[in-house]
Amino acid sequence: MANHKSAAKRARQTERRQLRNSRTKSSVRTTEKKVLKAIEAKKVDEAQSLLREFTSVVSKAAQKGVVHSKKAARRIGRLAQQISALSK
Structure with a gap:
């Protein structure tokens, strides 16, 4: 436990940030998996639309x-490269 008031506040802030960051990382991984699944199924149109969504999420x-x-x-x-290879 923190001995100072400011250290306790920092611990609270860190905990909140960790939760927020883990949610963001999770959504990045989930959308990436969706794109990869569409690529494996060779669904070019679906993969391209999911790539746009993934680009937005990962850029944020x-x-x-x-x-x-x-x-x-x-x-x-890398994902864009895989999709362009599919569409050829």
Whole structure:
């Protein structure tokens, strides 16, 4: 337990941020899985629309600092590459 008032406040803030960040990370992983499932099923149109949704979710997470911006770009790029390979 914290010995100072400010340390106790920091502990509360950290706990709230952890909850918020874990929710955001979870939604990123869930949408990524949806895109991958559509790619495996070779549903190009569905995969493209899900990629737009995933791009939005992961970009917001990167903007908030939950995910590194370069990691977000890498994930988006790799999924886009897989979808473009499907559509050829």
